[in-house]
Amino acid sequence: xxxxxxxxxxxxxxxxxxxxxxxxxxxxxxxxxxxxxxxxxxxxxxxxxxxxxxxxxxxxxxxxxx
Numbered sequence: 489x490x491x492x493x494x495x496x497x498x499x500x501x502x503x504x505x506x507x508x509x510x511x512x513x514x515x516x517x518x519x520x521x522x523x524x525x526x527x528x529x530x531x532x533x534x535x536x537x538x539x540x541x542x543x544x545x546x547x548x549x550x551x552x553x554x
Contacts, residue, residue, distance in 0.1 A: 504532035513539040 510528045515521050521538065528536050 504534065506534050508533050509535040509537065511537045511539070514541060 510524065510533055512521065512524060515524065515538070525536055
């Protein structure tokens with residue numbers, strides 16, 4: 489790894505936000521959960537919590553139409 493790439497990685501890690509947590513409640517579609525997690529990761533959030541109504545998350549059996 490060259491020094492420029494190493495410096496860029498260190499800079500990115502220094503900008504992460506360890507004091508911010510995302511909490512999700514009643515997000516019913518798995519693709520929305522995935523989008524929230526990807527977005528949180530992209531902006532440097534370390535923790536994402538989810539509250540599911542009932543004992544577990546429901547999954548979708550249908551495909552997108554179109």
